Amino acid sequence: MKTVIVVAVTTAKTAAVRASLASLVLAAPFGLAACGGGDESATPPSTAAAAQCVVEPVNVVVSVDQWGDIVSELGGDCARVTTVLASSAVDPHDYEPAPSDAAKFGGAQLVVINGGHYDEWAAKLAATSASNAPVVDALEASGAEAPHEEHEEGHGHDHGDEGHEGEPNPHVWYNPAAVTGVADAVTAELGKLAPDAAEYFDERRAAFAETMKPYDQAIASIKASATGKTYAATETVFDDMASALGLTNRTPQGYQAAAANESDPSPADLDAFLRLLGDGGVDALIYNVQTEGSVPQQLRGAAEQAGVPVVEVTETVPSDATSFESWQVSQLKALAEALGVTT
Ligand SMILES: [Zn+2]
Incomplete structure (x- = not known):
């Protein structure tokens, strides 16, 4: 069994890890046959999870892929996740949204952004094209300090804090507390949007915590x-x-x-x-x-x-x-x- 799980996790793109450990184990006999094609929708964990999802999937739009994968894992088959910047070939810092991106936000019921200046375009598109959708902001979820008061140009303040831009580091997917905060917030919002699937989303959250154990352990042992x-x-x-x-x-x-x-x-x-x-x-x-x-x-x-x-x-x-x-x-x-x- 153990070997099969490893095979599934390393060959199926994200679908395998979206499943709870239990459904992975249950689905393992199919895992070997289905994973060869690399087709996400054909992998057994999704099929197993689909049986549990009885509601119309929630439409979620995520700005960048660093969060898109996590949201997909949490939403499973009860969420339809669209990640706007899904290619690692594009530098998010320099991204200019295309008109088609606004359309992607059109039907969003939930929006997940990184926050700060990192994906300001997404916050703007959410505000204009999906104004009713709740927004999960990872930077906020990280508890990062709010930007300091802006210093006007020429304002002669005498303490030398050169290099300090007064803005938190936007790369919060590298912040373990932000990852936990976003996962909790996304699960809570999904449960509110589809109350009949709230239990399903709680199970996905628990499964995500399970798949994050190697991450938690690596952090703990390096820290020690x-x-x-x-x-x-x-x-x-x-x-x-x-x-x-x-x-x-x-x-x-x-x-x-x-x-x-x-x-x-x-x-x-x-x-x-x-x-x-x-x-x-x-x-x-x-x-x-x-x-x-x-x-x-x-x-x-x-x-x-x-x-x-x-x-x-x-x-x-x-x-x-x-x-x-x-x-x-x-x-x-x-x-x-x-x-x-x-x-
Ligand atoms: Zn960067």
Whole structure:
């Protein structure tokens, strides 16, 4: 049985992990035959879950795929999930919505966005095209501090907090508390929209918690052994997770501020980073493989030359990942290995 579950989880795109552990086990005999085609709708877990869903599916629109997979797992067959930015080939930071995107929000009963400036376009489309739909905002769910009061330009404030933009890090799918918060909020909203399926959604939530156990365990074991270890990062994407793991961020401040603003670091900031790596001043370099440009590559080269392990992470769900949790767990395992921690 155990082997079959592993096969199902690693070959079926997201459908397998959407099922509860129980239905996976029950469906296992079909799993081997059905998974070969890679057709989501043909996989047994969905079929098993379909029998339990007796309501008209709730229409959910999700802005980006980092949340889309989670929402699909939670909604199962009682939700019709449309993820607007479902391709890892597009940089969400630079996304300009197409007219067809507005139409996608048209029939939405529930909208899930990342929040902040990250997908402001989605918040706007939700407000205009699906004004009655509740909106789950991941940044809000994360409990991240609200933006500080805006400083007007030329306002001479005397304490030097350069690089602090007054905005929380938008990459909250890397924040374990945000993931839990979004999952709870989505389940609650789905239950309100389709009360007859509330129990079904509660079961999906429990199944999601079950599939997240390897993620929770990886975080717990890294945290237990690696607290106080240091890292630097080519991009701010992983910082929330690193902080949850108890790691200390040694990315030079100026570089980090530039990266957060998507601008080029000054030569001095880059130089400081290169020296940090050259001196082996951190335990790992977190490298976002989806960031283009010569600067990250130069940093990677410096790390490799100095023997600093490079841990690859991505902004969006890579096309070969079977689920949100498998994506996250494989990155956590790579990090653990780099830090010499067993998970
Ligand atoms: Zn980013």
